[in-house]
Amino acid sequence: MKATILCIGDEVLCGDVLNSNGTFFAKELTEIGIEVVKHVVVSDDEDMVEGAFNDAVNISDLIITTGGLGPTLDDMTKEAIAKVTGRPLEENAEARHHVETYFKNKEKDFVLTPNNFRQALFPKGAKILSNDRGTAPGALLEIDDKMIIMLPGPPRENTHMYNKHIKEYLMNKLNKFFAVKDYMTAGIGESEIEYRMRDLLPDLDGVNVNTYFNDSGVKVKAVSKADNLKHAVENLDKIDDIIMNNFKEYIYSVKGETLPQKFVALLKSMGLTFSCAESCTGGLLASYLTEIPGVSEVFMGSAVTYTNEIKHSLLGVKNETLKKYGAVSSQCVEEMALGCAERFNSDVAISISGIAGPDGGTPEKPVGTVYMGFYYKGEVTYTKYNITGERKRVQMRSAYYSLNNMLKIMQ
Structure with a gap:
């Protein structure tokens, strides 16, 4: 089976929005044995969409479109597909009910206007694909030996719809x-x-x-x-x-978990609690962990201790340690981890202190030097990294590296 991915939207074409849809669908289709022969980005122009869709029909068994299903006049995907397929647009009762229900359940700032019902129009014979995360439903249209799947543009909506409606459908079609x-x-x-x-x-x-x-x-x-x-x-x-x-x-x-998800799952399975003290990462590690539902069962709290004074007053890092070795040192992060575990009364603690850049480095401690402290079962250890790249990369890698090291200590 051959496929074309057609991503529609001026915001994608001009670079304002990253085309993550193309990447996602290309990987997903390839993984289940569908050959992606073409990937196209076109503007919100009916003639352009019509031309791109015509090309796709000639070379593909499957065409997936993302974008252009919204309520505004520049959303022309369905109109173009209706022309090419000869299937006129008609209001779909199921789609209209979805739009009405979506607005009924939204905050008062969101008002249902007549143009929203454009999202209930689909080519005749299309099967509606519900969208739990947005106003625009999708649709599946089978014509002879062609499969046409129309999805909204936002990735958080169309990736969910793919996993809910489309993946199993395609795998059944492949008969594998x-x-x-x-x-x-x-x-x-x-x-x-x-x-x-x-x-x-x-x-x-x-x-x-x-x-x-x-x-x-x-x-x-x-x-x-x-x-x-x-x-x-x-x-x-x-x-x-x-x-x-x-x-x-x-x-x-081997379950597809991210590092934060794996770490939280391990804490829960072991009945342990966790806290962290961060300097150069500024709370990033805590942010990654609190994205996970149910983390409150194991996460006691965190402290962003950016200055030496706060490291001393909040975590009990000795002034002598800070004077002799500095904040970016093994001695400092070990005391940070111990102080964090004691003050939050946690079983496990991580501390991070480093030089994220672009300034602040020295020949002895260049930008990217990061120390991490680990408290586990009453023992404190540390590790050191020299991380290359811009400030954001140093911070992100520091947070993830600290979790990976703690997983190795605990397992």
């Missing part, structure tokens, strides 16, 4: 069985993983292993496709043995 496993790694680069795997992995029909870099590390996704489930699982098991035997020390999860 899949076995999938995600290996979440940290402490090893994507290029090293790819290089080492070249000679390790056997050439198995229907098996794909790909690497994807993310903020906290690298995800290795293994997908096995076969005519029956038993064969798919057998091939995946062969790949699993190789990956686990060669990369086990770097794998922190």
Whole structure:
């Protein structure tokens, strides 16, 4: 099966909005064995959309569109598709009910206006795809041997809709069985993983292993496709043995969890509580953790102790330590971690202090020097990193590295 991804919107074309939709759908389709032959971005212009859609129909079995389903006059995706397919737009009762219900449940600042009902118009014969996260429903249209899937532009909406409505539908169309496993790694680069795997992995029909870099590390996704489930699982098991035997020390999860999610899950399973003290990361570590629902069961609190005075008064870091070794030192972060655990009465504590840049470095402690302290079971340890890159990267990597190190200590 061949597919074209058609992303529609002036905001994407001119670069104001990152085209993450194209990346997401290209990866998802590839992983289930659909060949993406073209990826197009066009403006909110009916003629342009019509032309791009016509091209897609000629070369693809599946066309996925994102964007252009909104209530304004420049949202022309459905109009263009209606013209090309010869299926006139008609109001869909299910779609109209969705729009009405969405506004009924929204805050009072959001007013339902007549143009919102443009979002209930779809080409004749389209099946409506509900959207739990926005006003615009999507639609699926099958014409002869072509499948047309229309989705709204916002990624938080269309990715959810893909997983809820579309993925299983496409897999059924392929008439294949899949076995999938995600290996979440940290402490090893994507290029090293790819290089080492070249000679390790056997050439198995229907098996794909790909690497994807993310903020906290690298995800290795293994997908096995076969005519029956038993064969798919057998091939995946062969790949699993190789990956686990060669990369086990770097794998922190095989469930697709992020580092913060894995850390919180481990704390819960062990019945432990956590706190953190941050300097150069300015509360970023705490922010990552509090994004996770249910973290209040284990997270006691955090302290952003940016100055030496606050490190001393809040965490009890000795003035002598700060004078002799400085705030960016193993001695300081160890005292920060201990003081944090004591003041928050937590079982586990992490401290971070470093030089995020772009200024403030010295020959002895250049920009990117970061120390991390770890309190666990009454013992305090530390580690040091020299992180390259701009200020934001140093902060982000520091937060993730600290979690990965604590996971290794606890497991």
